[in-house]
Amino acid sequence: MKKIKQLVLASAVLATPFLAHADMKSLDDAALSGVTGQDGISIAGTFNAQIGKITYEDTDASGGSLVLDGIHLPSVTIADNAPLTVDVVTTSITPSGGGTAVATQQLQLGLPSITGNVKVDAVRVGETGASIGSLTVSNLNLAGSQVRIWGH
Template sequence: MKLNQLALAAAVLAAPFMAQADLRALDDASLAGISGQDGISIAGDFNGTIGAIVYTDNDASGSGTLRLENVSMTGFSITDDNPLMIDVVTTDISGTATDQLQITLPEMTGQVSIGAIRVGDTGASLGSLAIIDQNMAGTQLRIWGH
């Protein structure tokens, strides 16, 4: 039993040296052929609802509201082979290299629908609205501090 424990301890202690045994420095020509990737990719299915979006106008003649009720967003999917990507990029802003967080939107289609449009808090609905196959593919958003 003690011999097995000693052999295991020796193997664990030797492992880091064996892992580094074949490390070699690379010259510039070798490094030129190597590429790496980093960043974050996001894929998934997105659905949601909003009970109401209310716009209130407080002008001189009084107060009025516009209500968009029963808002739903359905069918928005981002596939694994074309994900939303988040990465850090460097951009020249007025001669200064600036690191930025870049969010790139892929093809993502879906539907936004509004069940009722009301003027005033209790007014009759003026109808409904649907935005179908909204697509923001290729949109890039860059975020940085200053």
């Protein structure tokens, strides 16, 4: 009885690859034209950011600094119908010293219309000086920009 169980188990293990392959069928051009697929990912959403301050320091003899204090990017939006895209692309890159171009796979970030404003609460001359006003950058838009990332 033990030999029969072992034989049945061995037969099942050996038959498994054939069962997995049983439903695979080749596709002709007409059937293949109806197949669709996607690659990459899309990112959308609303993002809020804040930077405490940015300081520019003058290095000449009289010194001094300019401080942008309280920087806000409220509700920067990437719409669902125009998301940031992430794809893998191949680009031919010629080495910096010259030579034959090499096909290089890269991670490509496609920047869509990213809308929003940048607000600076105070602009100060010197670290503790009185504010000379505020600053707003309106209608920020990075549409069509691309960033490619790869190792070397």
